[in-house]
Each structure stands twice: as C-alpha cells, then as structure tokens.
Amino acid sequence: MCVQAVGLIGAEIERHGIATVSISLLNEVTSVIRPPRALFVPYKLGFPLGEPNNPELQHRVIEEALELLHENDLPILRALNLER
Amino acid sequence: MATYDELTLPIRLFMRGYPFSRYAIADNPCATLAKPLSECKFALVTTAGLRLADDDPFDHSLKLGDTSFRVIPNDVIVQELIEDHKSSSFDHSGVKADKNMALPLERFRELEKRGVIGSLNSRHFSFMGSIIGPRPLIKESAPAVAELLKADGVDAVFLTPV
Numbered sequence: 001m002c003v004q005a006v007g008l009i010g011a012e013i014e015r016h017g018i019a020t021v022s023i024s025l026l027n028e029v030t031s032v033i034r035p036p037r038a039l040f041v042p043y044k045l046g047f048p049l050g051e052p053n054n055p056e057l058q059h060r061v062i063e064e065a066l067e068l069l070h071e072n073d074l075p076i077l078r079a080l081n082l083e084r
Numbered sequence: 085m086a087t088y089d090e091l092t093l094p095i096r097l098f099m100r101g102y103p104f105s106r107y108a109i110a111d112n113p114c115a116t117l118a119k120p121l122s123e124c125k126f127a128l129v130t131t132a133g134l135r136l137a138d139d140d141p142f143d144h145s146l147k148l149g150d151t152s153f154r155v156i157p158n159d160v161i162v163q164e165l166i167e168d169h170k171s172s173s174f175d176h177s178g179v180k181a182d183k184n185m186a187l188p189l190e191r192f193r194e195l196e197k198r199g200v201i202g203s204l205n206s207r208h209f210s211f212m213g214s215i216i217g218p219r220p221l222i223k224e225s226a227p228a229v230a231e232l233l234k235a236d237g238v239d240a241v242f243l244t245p246v
Contacts, residue, residue, distance in 0.1 A: 001149070001171070002131040002213030002245035004104060005221060009129060009211065010243050012226035014113040016234050022243035025086040032104040036113060042085040045174035048244045049191075052182030058191050062242070063200070066121060069240055074114045 002045075007035030021068045023048045023061070024077065034075045039065040041080045095173045107218055117240060124239035126196075127205035128156075129229070131213040132179055132186030132246045133169035136160065144170040148217030151225045156208040162189045169246060171214045179246060186244050205238050213246060 003026045010020040014036045021037040024030040025045055030038050041061060043050050049058040064080055088096050117124065133142050135154040143150045156165070165183045167176065179186045187208065195201045209229045215221055233241060 001215055004107060005131045005211060005213050005215050005218065006129075006243045006245040007109065008107060008218055008222055009131070009226045009229065010241070011109045011113050012222065013129075013230045013233060013241050014115050015111075016227075016230035017115045018230070018233055018238055018241055019115045019117040020241045020243060023245060025245055026088075028088060028099075029104055032108055034109045034112070036109075036115075044090060045086045046176060046246050047178045047185060048246060049185050049188060052178045052185050055184075055191060055194070058184060058188055059194070062188060062191055062195070065242065066201075069117050069121065072114055072116050074112050075109070 003029040004033055007033040007038070010035045019069050021065045023065060027077075030077055036074045037068040037071060038075070038077045039068060039080055040077060091173055107222070119239070121201050121240070122199055123202045125203045125205055125237060126192060126201050127233055127236070127238045127241050128187055128189060128192065128208040129211070129241055129243045130187045130246075131211045132244070133167060133212040134165045134183060134187055134210045135168055137164065137166055142168045142170070142212040149215030150212045151215055151218070151221040152212070153225055153229055154210045156187065156210055158189070158204050158206050158208065160189070162187065169213060174246060186246050188244070192242070205233070205236050207236070
C-alpha cells in the first residue's frame with residue numbers, strides 16, 4: 001500500500017510543477033498506478049534502498065533514480081541495473 | 085525481489101483483490117526539470133511513518149489509514165527519528181537499523197556536499213503507508229504537501245515507500 005501512496009503523492013507534487021522520482025518495491029502496483037517516474041528495485045518490502053548501513057549501495061540506488069528526473073516521456077518505470 | 089508471493093496469505097489475497105486500478109494516474113503529469121541536478125533544490129518524502137520523538141504518533145486505529153503527514157526538519161538527527169509504521173506486511177528491521185533506508189537524508193547531505201545536487205530543502209515530509217482509502221490523501225494531504233514544497237521553491241522530490 002506504501003507503493004500506491006508514494007505514487008499518488010508523487011503525481012500530486014508533479015501536478016504542482018515539481019519533478020519527482022520514486023522508488024518502487026512492487027512492479028505489480030506501480031505498473032497499474034503509473035506514477036510519473038519510478039525505479040523498480042529488486043529488494044524485499046521494507047528495504048527500498050537495499051541494505052541498512054550500506055551507504056555505497058544506497059548511493060547507487062539513489063543516483064540511478066535521480067537519472068530519471070530528466071526523463072519527460074512519462075510515466076517511466078525502469079528497473080535498477082547495478083551491472084551497468 | 086518483492087512480489088505478492090512473499091506476503092502472508094491474508095495480505096496477498098487482500099492485495100490481489102484491492103482495486104488499485106481505481107487509483108491509476110490517468111493524466112500523466114509531467115514537470116520538466118529545466119536545469120542540472122547540481123542546481124536543484126531537493127526535498128525527500130517517505131511513507132515509512134517516520135516522525136520526530138515529540139510529534140503526535142500516527143493514528144493506527146483508523147481503518148482506512150492515517151493520511152496525515154509529519155514535517156521532518158532538514159537538520160534532524162536521522163537515526164533519532166521514530167519509526168511508526170503499523171503494517172505487519174513487511175520486515176521493519178532494516179528501517180529500524182538505519183532510518184536512511186526510508187528517508188536517506190544522510191545520503192542526500194553527502195550528495196549536496198559533493199555538488200551532485202544543488203541544495204536540500206529546509207524540511208521534508210513523512211506519511212504513513214497502509215492507506216486503504218486514499219481519497220483524503222489525493223484530495224487533501226498530498227496537495228497540501230505539494231503546496232508547501234512549491235512555496236519552498238523545491239525543484240525535485242525523491243520519494244521512498246517501504
């Protein structure tokens with residue numbers, strides 16, 4: 001339900017003229033809700049940035065999400081790819 | 085990877101039956117970011133139910149969910165935030181061990197210091213997830229936060245569910 005709420009809040013902020021990007025933990029939900037920009041991460045619920053106290057991994061997830069901010073063909077749902 | 089299959093049976097059945105499509109975003113809102121990230125002011129939003137120790141707790145008794153939000157000042161000590169999420173559908177240990185998992189403020193401070201982003205807003209926003217009836221979220225609290233972010237001159241927002 002968190003994934004739905006994040007999508008709905010993001011859309012409302014976007015409607016106010018502010019660019020948004022969100023993390024998604026459930027493709028099933030995000031593909032239906034269609035928030036503006038979302039990065040799907042392969043982690044279990046409760047672990048949106050991968051691991052606690054792992055700043056390096058958290059940074060890689062965040063920076064991949066931030067890359068979506070300049071995408072304007074929306075909605076866009078991309079999967080995290082740490083192999084790049 | 086999170087899929088419905090990792091959820092307990094009652095929650096999985098609820099998720100499969102929940103009318104997500106009723107809340108599908110149909111108007112494809114798009115705010116174009118006209119400048120590089122290094123010139124943008126950022127704010128964070130989470131639905132992890134984080135709050136300050138002296139904030140009112142989120143109301144776990146509301147059947148359709150608590151759609152209120154709490155303001156998190158930018159200078160907060162991140163690990164002192166209280167995790168107040170009521171859902172039993174996920175493992176809370178990650179966020180409890182490191183609040184940056186849900187509100188990565190220390191990571192964004194590092195990005196600010198490195199010049200990857202321009203600056204951080206003076207405040208960030210925390211909602212509670214587990215919102216079964218999101219109409220008040222859509223009609224009231226999300227627009228209220230959007231107005232505050234706009235008044236603050238925020239350029240971009242990073243949102244994290246749990």
